[in-house]
Amino acid sequence: MSDAAPIAAIATAPGRGGIGVVRVSGTGLAGLMQAVLGRALAPRHATYGPFLGADGSAIDHGIALHFPAPHSYTGEDVLELQGHGGPVVMQLLLRRVLEAGASIGLRLADPGEFTQRAFLNDKLDLAQAEAVADLIDASTEQAARSATRSLSGVFSQKVHALVDELIDLRMLVEATLDFPEEEIDFLQAADALGRLARVREQLAGVLAEARQGALLREGLNVVLVGEPNVGKSSLLNALAGAEVAIVTPIAGTTRDRVAQAIQIEGVPINVIDTAGLRDTEDEVERIGIARTWAEAEKADVVLHLLEAGQGGDGGGGDRAIGARESSNGAGESAGGAGETAAATGESAVEAGLARRLRPGVPVLRVFNKIDLHGGQPRVEGPAGGQPERLWLSARSGEGIDLLRRELLALAGWQGAGESTFIARERHLVALRAAAGHCEMAAVHGEHGNQRLDLFAEELRLAQERLGEITGAFTADDLLGVIFGRFCIGK
Numbered sequence: 247m248s249d250a251a252p253i254a255a256i257a258t259a260p261g262r263g264g265i266g267v268v269r270v271s272g273t274g275l276a277g278l279m280q281a282v283l284g285r286a287l288a289p290r291h292a293t294y295g296p297f298l299g300a301d302g303s304a305i306d307h308g309i310a311l312h313f314p315a316p317h318s319y320t321g322e323d324v325l326e327l328q329g330h331g332g333p334v335v336m337q338l339l340l341r342r343v344l345e346a347g348a349s350i351g352l353r354l355a356d357p358g359e360f361t362q363r364a365f366l367n368d369k370l371d372l373a374q375a376e377a378v379a380d381l382i383d384a385s386t387e388q389a390a391r392s393a394t395r396s397l398s399g400v401f402s403q404k405v406h407a408l409v410d411e412l413i414d415l416r417m418l419v420e421a422t423l424d425f426p427e428e429e430i431d432f433l434q435a436a437d438a439l440g441r442l443a444r445v446r447e448q449l450a451g452v453l454a455e456a457r458q459g460a461l462l463r464e465g466l467n468v469v470l471v472g473e474p475n476v477g478k479s480s481l482l483n484a485l486a487g488a489e490v491a492i493v494t495p496i497a498g499t500t501r502d503r504v505a506q507a508i509q510i511e512g513v514p515i516n517v518i519d520t521a522g523l524r525d526t527e528d529e530v531e532r533i534g535i536a537r538t539w540a541e542a543e544k545a546d547v548v549l550h551l552l553e554a555g556q557g558g559d560g561g562g563g564d565r566a567i568g569a570r571e572s573s574n575g576a577g578e579s580a581g582g583a584g585e586t587a588a589a590t591g592e593s594a595v596e597a598g599l600a601r602r603l604r605p606g607v608p609v610l611r612v613f614n615k616i617d618l619h620g621g622q623p624r625v626e627g628p629a630g631g632q633p634e635r636l637w638l639s640a641r642s643g644e645g646i647d648l649l650r651r652e653l654l655a656l657a658g659w660q661g662a663g664e665s666t667f668i669a670r671e672r673h674l675v676a677l678r679a680a681a682g683h684c685e686m687a688a689v690h691g692e693h694g695n696q697r698l699d700l701f702a703e704e705l706r707l708a709q710e711r712l713g714e715i716t717g718a719f720t721a722d723d724l725l726g727v728i729f730g731r732f733c734i735g736k
Contacts, residue, residue: 252278253355253363254343256336257735263331268339269735270325271318271360274350279312279325281346287312287325297327297339300346305338306330320360321367358732362725365717372717372728373402373673379732380463380668388512389462393668396459401667404452405715408680411445412709419702438701439691446684453677457658459669465507465514466657469541472551472595474522477614480640481551482506482519485649510650513659518545523595543602547656548609549649550595554637555619608656611635612649617642625652676714683708 252272258265270278279287287293289312296304308329318324329339344352358379365375377396384390395401415438470478483489486506504519518541521534542548599609616623616639623645626635636652638645687704690697713719 251351251353252347253359254340254347254352255355255360255735256340257326257360258331258336259733261333266329266331266336266339267735268327268329268336268343269360270327270343270347270352271320271322271355271363272350272352273315273323275312275323275325275347277349278343278347278352279310282327282343283310289314290317297329297342299338299342305342306335316367316369319369320363321369322363355734356730357734358729358736361732361736362729365725371399371402372720372725373405373715374399375717376670376728377401377668378736380670382733382736384668385465385507385514386462386509386512388666389514389668392459392462392666396667396669401456401459401669401673402716404455404667405712408445408449408452409709409712409718411441411448412705412712415441415445416702416705416709419698419705423698423702439688442684442688442691446681446688449677449681449684453674453681454660455666456669456673456677458660459667460671460674461513461657461659462666463668463670465516466653467516467518467544467546468549468653469518469520469545469547470549470551471520471523471538471542471599474524476522476551476553477640478519478522478551479504481549481612481614481638482517484640484643484646485517510654511659511661513654513657515653523598539598539602542599543604545603545607547653548599548603548607550599550609550611552593552611552613553619554613554616554621608634610652610656613637614640616644623648673715676711680708680711683711 250272252270252275254268254270257267257269276286279285282298283293283295284298285293285295287310291311293310295307295310297306297308297310299305306329308327311326311328313319313324313326315322327339327343329335344354346352361370361375361378364370365372370378374397377393381390381393381397384393418438470481472478482504486508506517506519508515508517520538520541521531523535523538596609603609611634613621613635616637618639621637623638624636625648628634634652636645636649638649640646683704687701687708690700690704710719717725
């Protein structure tokens with residue numbers, strides 16, 4: 247927060263609406279209320295009346311609310327003016343409020359500054375403050391419910407419980423370090439390793455829940471790749487339940503990425519259809535193919551589509567592709583990228599994916615068009631060096647529910663419980679780092695008092711990393727990044 251001057255902003259979304267809100271936070275608001283409302287307000291009581299301009303005429307009529315410090319959202323005096331939600335009316339009212347508050351230094355709020363002041367005034371910790379933005383941005387009902395739980399403090403309570411355990415353990419260790427003449431094995435006498443093991447177990451549980459929360463917030467980017475006419479656009483339409491992408495028998499119909507947001511069991515999933523991968527002289531199609539590879543490099547999950555048949559039930563789909571490539575003289579991957587099929591017989595597409603994907607990105611081979619070539623929808627797990635494979639028909643819908651379940655499994659989704667909270671990538675990073683420090687502490691603890699100082703240091707570092715989640719140990723630049731992404735007025 248750059249200064250402690252009072253701030254004001256329109257707190258409702260831009261555009262027309264039944265109600266619009268102008269919010270003010272700071273100290274010394276009595277004069278402002280007298281100028282705009284012509285009266286003092288009873289704390290926490292809704293008062294109806296005119297909002298007055300500088301000449302005493304009414305700008306609008308609405309409800310005014312005054313929340314004296316510290317019993318307000320920001321912890322400061324807060325004034326809310328609730329009027330009609332027209333953009334012109336709201337701008338006129340905001341301009342009048344800024345004019346009337348000029349004597350006390352009232353200024354326009356920065357993005358997220360109301361919530362930032364709530365954090366700095368200990369009304370919210372950092373995880374709860376982030377949950378405010380996550381609740382606003384939630385794209386599914388489950389994400390909204392989880393954000394509400396984080397805002398109510400579910401995530402923070404779990405983190406604070408871990409920190410308290412580490413503090414208790416650190417107190418015992420530090421006390422022992424202060425009395426080195428005591429020739430006893432402290433770690434054994436205080437059951438320090440047992441207590442640390444329990445902390446590690448609890449930390450692993452919180453990390454597992456945080457992964458689920460991060461998935462609800464971030465969603466999953468699923469990229470469809472494959473040769474032309476294997477049914478990528480049809481599969482996108484089947485997953486979306488609507489005609490999102492154009493489907494024709496003409497190879498190369500899809501020239502650019504087509505993205506559609508869907509949800510499966512409340513998990514947001516962004517499905518991206520891409521141009522078919524093949525050799526081509528068409529410059530526009532070549533650009534689309536280059537974008538296909540760019541999308542694959544950013545994917546969380548890749549669905550490699552192939553056509554079932556010609557032995558596809560046993561993996562012969564690859565052999566069919568290889569035969570077509572030979573007959574077409576296409577020994578290279580699409581786009582003329584020079585990516586030839588590997589000697590082991592894997593397709594050029596798979597060779598390209600192996601080189602381009604980030605480590606750990608799962609690839610699911612999807613054999614489409616079982617309605618034309620026979621066979622039943624099913625899944626076969628990884629075996630014999632083959633990735634996981636699934637058979638379906640995008641045209642008839644057979645196997646689509648099976649694919650939805652597989653996408654959730656690949657994402658690591660275990661279902662939302664009543665305690666599921668929203669989480670961010672930075673929370674996962676902090677939890678993993680804390681777990682690493684606890685693991686190192688256990689290693690040092692095996693050497694008894696000989697490494698007691700290193701044991702204590704790892705506990706301290708673990709506590710600091712957990713403190714980053716709630717804001718106990720937070721750099722100012724991180725606060726700027728977090729709150730800078732909020733909307734103005736919140």
